[in-house]
Amino acid sequence: MPAHEQARMIGLAWERLPQPRPRIMLEVYGAGGKTHFFFLGPHSPDLTPAEIDLLHKLWLKLSQELNNEELHHHDIIHFALQEIDRQLAAGNTNEVLQRLRQHLSEQQKKPRGRESNPRA
Known part of the structure; x- marks a missing residue:
């Protein structure tokens, strides 16, 4: 499963946590050892x-x-x-x-x- 799909599934589970929800940075290791990072919950976007x-x-x-x-x-x-x-x-x-x-x-x-x- 691609890293962004894993992050989406985990993010949806995070949304079901009771308040206050902790701010979490999720680290997903992809094929070939590539690391992907995702913030769960509200966060400011990284604008290009x-x-x-x-x-x-x-x-x-x-x-x-x-x-x-x-x-x-x-x-x-x-x-x-x-x-x-x-x-x-x-x-x-x-x-x-x-x-x-x-x-x-x-x-x-x-x-x-x-x-x-x-x-x-």
Whole structure:
């Protein structure tokens, strides 16, 4: 079973633990001795340089449009997450899933370097 599937199964079991759940870093050894790390539970993502560039580009454009209003990079992320949450709450789950699947398909075509990254 691939490391990411093992981590998913263990992560789902972790979600069933009673509160407060401990924060755990799971280490999975793959074929050939390759090590994979996964954080279980809430954790900050490890953004790629391209994701950071996109975040900064959005922050720059929106902060210019907002003139003197205080805007931080985390505000952009929070806003985007709330927008997804609103779409799901409005019953647009299928549309969100379709767009997410398209995004995942596009990402899988790109070279990946996160296999041993604990925050991937």
